[in-house]
Each structure stands twice: as structure tokens, then as C-alpha cells.
Amino acid sequence: MTMRIYVPRDAAAIACGADELAAALKVAAIARKLDIEIIRNGSRGMAWLDPLVELVTPEGRIGYGPAEPEDADSLIAAFAGDGAHKLRIGKPEDQPFLKRQTRLTFARVGIVDPRDLDDYKAHGGLKGLEKAIAIGPSAIVDEVTKSGLRGRGGAGFPTGIKWKTVADTAGPQKYIVCNADEGDSGTFADRMLMEGDPFCLIEGMAIAGVATGATKGYVYIRSEYPHAIAAMDAAIEKARRANVLGKGILGSAHDFNMETRTGAGAYVCGEETSLLESLEGKRGTVRAKPPLPAHKGLFGKPTVINNVLSLATVPIILAEGAEHYRDFGMGRSRGTMPIQLAGNLNYGGLFETAFGITLGELVDDIGGGCFTGRPVRAVQVGGPLGAYFPRELFDTPFDYEAFAAKDGLIGHGGIVVFDDTVDMRRQARFAMEFCAIESCGKCTPCRIGAVRGKETIEKIIAGKDVTRNIAVVEDLCQTMKFGSLCALGGFTPYPVLSAIRHFPEDFHGTPQRIAAE
Ligand SMILES: Cc1cc2nc3c(=O)[nH]c(=O)nc-3n(C[C@H](O)[C@H](O)[C@H](O)COP(=O)(O)O)c2cc1C
Ligand code: SF4
Secondary structure, rough: OOOOEEEEHHHHHHOOOOHHHHHHHHHHHHHOOOOEEOOOOOOEEEEHHOOEEEEEEOOOEOOOOOOOOHHHHHHHHHOOOOOOOOEEEEEEHHHHHOOOOOOOOOOOOOOOOOHHHHHHHHHOOOOHHHHHHHHOOHHHHHHHHOOOOOOOOOOOHHHHHHHHHHOOOOOOEEEEEEEEEOOOOOOOOHHHHHHHOOHHHHHHHHHHHHHHHHEEEEEEEEOOOOHHHHHHHHHHHHHHHHOOOOOOOOOOOOOEEEEEOOOOOOHHHHEEEEHHHHHHOOOOOOOOOOOOOOOOOHHHOOOEEEEEEHHHHHHHHHHHHHHHHHHHOOOOOEEEEEEEEEEEEOEEEEEEOOOOOOOOHHHHHHHHOOOOOEEEEEEOHHHHHHHHHEEHHHOOOOOOOHHHHOOOOOOEEEEEEEEEOOOOHHHHHHHHHHHHHOOOOOOOHHHHHHHHHHHHHHHHHHHOOHHHHHHHHHHHHHHHHHHHHOOOHHOOOOOOOHHHHOHHHOOOOOOOOOOOO
């Protein structure tokens, strides 16, 4: 009988030796004259267990991890015998980290073969698109609006309203653009989704096309994601051959085709108008709004631009109905959020759950505190433009409005944890430096302000005129916040001001010399 084994093809697992492990497992099986089939799945999202090997047994899939190429021979021996092995964890779905999740957007990631359209269909794939074709454009927009889905790229704008604007705007050519630039620190959900369930994003984009009348789509993927690009390209090709993409998709009257485009590595190219400039082959600088991309977007045509997670969530909303999705969550944050736990944590990874879970639960209970064994001191939520939260704010529920009320943001759902050795002056300096490096240069508060902000924080670190210079930084932050054209300059004050406000003791600490960092 053929031994069926799953080994992730996810980039993080590959970085930990998954490719070498897959090859070694094959060699070990051949040496024992065993027939073996290795399926390369996405990651289950438990980073500390990757590469997680899974053996298909009559009782279900049994996990072994983290496995190294050197473990291949003993693993094959165990698989051929009673399955006992020091790396055995039992069924992955019984791990508390997975058991506590509600996986809607990530329902198939780690489970299916990302390159197999039949496997996708066998796990509920294409039901959303079939339903979308059956109910037609305006009912699709209604369903997405009713679900309460808000953009997962950071701004949290209602997806249904965006789609309606494009649907209502006349034009001979419209576009669906997927923002897969994923530049935020500590985020990896877009990558995991594209590598682990690329057909889901294709389905979501096709539904957006049917809803708005757009016939062409682009996925703008950062160049640092070669595995995601390969996964998307392979899936797009298969989808084309199966008429999920192309003329008259799934035998309907709707045409929709799509392709990937590779970004060149600027953080600001994640900002939607910069991204459109870049897609058009120009330098990535921010466009003034209006006009909105929904009216005049790519090549001046009506364009839906959505994050990977927003688009990949649409198929389940259509398949299961708006109520099913909307019933999860709290307040105006409906459904689930694929939260990314990163930084100094024992249990980092992808944790999808309904909105409403507190920051403390995520960091202490699920993340298991700091990997270094030291106390958690600060948590940055929402990427490099997100605020630093101290332990006193750990009761904040994961919810757009609750975070905004505490001068923070949930952004794309990235959480980066720091222990008590962090120097918050340096984190504040880093925020300004990051903005100075990544600024597109279009507006003065950001282009000049970030440079002056970094210089002034360096004076504070050196112990020069500290109280006065803190006031200068606070004043500068107000100018950046209210005078910048986009959120890069406009939100850099969040990490800076939160560091000053919640960790004042650091700013009056021992003077230090700044070496080049
Ligand atoms: C500096 C900057 C970087 C951004 N980077 C990203 C990104 O990497 N991915 C993303 O989806 N949105 C990013 N955004 C937000 C986008 O401008 C836009 O709001 C989003 O793509 C809209 O999709 P959504 O409604 O599905 O969230 C960024 C915004 C700014 C200001
Ligand atoms: S805030 Fe910065 S990145 Fe945004 S438009 Fe102005 S200069 Fe460009």
C-alpha cells in the first residue's frame, strides 16, 4: 500500500529545511522498498512545529514535527511500524493552538494540496463562485455588504461598499487588483494563504469580477515572496485550463482572467495608489485622492483594490451565506481575523479567530509569553505604523474600534512581541527612520518630518535637552499626523507617541550613543 505523507511547501517551512526533508523521506522510503507519495501542502500555521510532517492513517492525519532531514530515516521506520516517534504530536487539529481557532478564511490551508484543483473542490472550493454566478452582480454585492466584511489590508473599509462603487461606475474596462505586497512587520497571512490555498484567492477575485463587471485581475505580489508567486502562477494556469478563469467562466456569460505582477520592494507600494502607479510601470508614489481608485484606478479605469485576505474571505461568505460570517465577531468588526503572532513568543504562527479576543489572551495564553523566558513588556500591533501597547492595555479586545479608542490599530493583524530588554527610545527612533527610508517623498511632513524626527529622538537618546526635545517630537507628530498625504507619514506618529506615552521611563533613561543600526 502507498504511504501518503504531507510535507509543507510553505516558505517558512522551506526555510527550516522542508525541501531537504521531503527529498530525504523519499530516499529513506526507497531504501526500505516502501511505496511513498509525498504531497506538498501549506503550513498549518504552528511555526514552532514546522516542518510538520503528516502521515495519512485510517484514524486521520498524524503529525510529526519539527522534523529535520536527519529524522527522515527514523520517521519512515516509525511510519512503517506502529507510528511511535519522539516527534509525534498526534492529530494536528487536536493541538490547543489549532483547536482554539475558528478557521473560515484559512479553512483549507495546510489541509489541501495547493496545486490540485480537484482537492480544492473536494473541500468546498468553487461553491462560492457557483453561487455568485447563480445570484448575479447586485445580489453578490448585497451579500458581501451584509456579511460586514471590512478590508483586511489595514484601513478596515467595508468591502461591499467598495465593490458597489465600482459596480455602479460605468466603464468599458474595469479591474480587480489584489494587494499582496504585505509589507507590515510580523505579517505573513497573505503569503501563507497564497502558498497554501491559491485557488481560494482566484475564486475570490473571480467573484469580485462577476460582481463589478471587471474582466481582468492582477495580483501584485512582493518580490520577496517567490514561493507565493510560483504557487499563484501554477494555480492560475490550472484554473484557466478548467475554465474557472477565461471566457465564460464555469460556463457562464462572465469573462474573467488574471495574472500576477511582482513588486520591486518598496513599503509604500502597498499603499493602494502607489501600487497602481507601480502596476502601470511607474515609480511608486502616492496619488492624491479623489479620484478614488473605484472611479479612476488602474490605467484610469474603475478598479477594486483589495487585500489578499479580504478577497480570499469572499468565497466562504458566498458559499455559507452572509449571516454565517456576520455571526462571528463583535461590534462593527464582523467575522474572523487571521491574526499573525510574531516576535519574541514561544508559540508564534497563524491564529484565525473571531474578533473580540483580547490582546492578553493572544500574547500570554496562545503565544505562551516570551521565547526568552523574560516578561513581555511591549507589543506592537498592526505593523510598523501600529502603536506599542504595554501590559496595562492587554484587556483591549481585538476589534477595529476598540484599538482605535486606545490610539492603536489592528492593521493587517500582525502582532510583534518584545520582552523587558527592549529600549522604547530606540523603537521610536526606528519608526521615524523607517518612515524616512520608505517615504515616497511626495509630501513635506513625511519626507522632511521623518528625518527631523529621527534626529530629534537621537538627541533624546543622547540625553540632550530631553524634556524640550520630547515636546518637539510630539509637536512634529501632530504635523505628520494631520498634514501627510497618506498613512505612511500620517500613522508613523502612532508607534512614536505610544512609546513616549506608555513607556516614559525609557525616554528619561541613561544617555546612550547611537551607533549605526
Ligand atoms: C504605507 C502603506 C502601506 C500599505 N501596505 C499594504 C499592504 O502591504 N497590503 C495591503 O493589503 N494594504 C496595504 N495598505 C493599505 C492599502 O492602501 C489599501 O487600503 C488596501 O489595499 C485596500 O484593501 P482592503 O480594503 O481589502 O484592505 C497600505 C497602506 C499604506 C498607507
Ligand atoms: S505621507 Fe510619505 S509616503 Fe505618503 S504621500 Fe506623503 S511622502 Fe509619500
